[in-house]
Amino acid sequence: MVIAVGTTNRAKVAAVAAVFTKEQVVPVEVDSGVAAQPFSDAETRIGAIHRAKEACVKIKADIGIGLEGGVVEMNDTLWVCNWGALVDSAGTVITAGGARFPLPPEVANDVLRGKELGEAMNEYTGKEDIRQNEGAVGILTNGRISRADMYAHIVQLLVGQYEFLQSKGEDNNAIYCDRSTIRRS
Ligand SMILES: O=P(O)(O)OP(=O)(O)OP(=O)(O)OC[C@H]1O[C@@H](n2cnc3c(O)ncnc32)[C@H](O)[C@@H]1O
Numbered sequence: 001m002v003i004a005v006g007t008t009n010r011a012k013v014a015a016v017a018a019v020f021t022k023e024q025v026v027p028v029e030v031d032s033g034v035a036a037q038p039f040s041d042a043e044t045r046i047g048a049i050h051r052a053k054e055a056c057v058k059i060k061a062d063i064g065i066g067l068e069g070g071v072v073e074m075n076d077t078l079w080v081c082n083w084g085a086l087v088d089s090a091g092t093v094i095t096a097g098g099a100r101f102p103l104p105p106e107v108a109n110d111v112l113r114g115k116e117l118g119e120a121m122n123e124y125t126g127k128e129d130i131r132q133n134e135g136a137v138g139i140l141t142n143g144r145i146s147r148a149d150m151y152a153h154i155v156q157l158l159v160g161q162y163e164f165l166q167s168k169g170e171d172n173n174a175i176y177c178d179r180s181t182i183r184r185s
């Protein structure tokens with residue numbers, strides 16, 4: 001089984017390799033199809049789906065994984081959000097959201113003024129290449145949760161949902177989102 005990951009970011013690739021231990025995990029450079037710094041859950045999720053699809057198609061893999069980080073404004077605070085997508089060569093698309101945590105005001109203001117979060121975090125800490133290593137989450141949780149840990153959790157959510165659908169023998173495209181499955185009345 002070949003698993004294509006739509007990024008060359010070390011933290012993201014490590015997260016996928018931690019879950020797909022027996023498969024061949026191949027980093028594939030792709031475009032996210034959204035802004036370098038997504039500003040909503042919806043945009044971040046679309047970036048993850050785009051990365052997963054592009055990576056899967058590009059190397060004709062069995063499964064494509066896309067992981068995307070973004071920010072969301074809520075209650076006068078900027079929160080980091082994280083989304084993942086799993087696609088297979090049959091067209092299945094599965095998504096899941098992961099951890100969210102608040103940014104310190106000085107970092108949030110830099111991001112709101114147009115700086116990418118990775119760059120803002122480097123300046124905030126005086127460190128380099130945080131995005132490929134512990135991530136903002138690692139810094140802001142005192143090293144308890146790394147960016148790889150955080151994305152590995154999302155990959156588990158994706159694989160678990162994929163297995164669940166397969167065990168039910170359902171049409172794998174019958175996912176509970178991107179369709180009008182909610183009835184309010
Ligand atoms: O090579 P890619 O896969 O693009 O990796 P990336 O680090 O740029 O990751 P994203 O595009 O998914 O993240 C969107 C933006 O948010 C930043 N970012 C997200 N999470 C981060 C984290 O935990 N630590 C540092 N920067 C983060 C990242 O640098 C980008 O500016």
Ligand SMILES: [Mg+2]
Nearest residue numbers: 032035036037
């Ligand atoms: Mg990026």
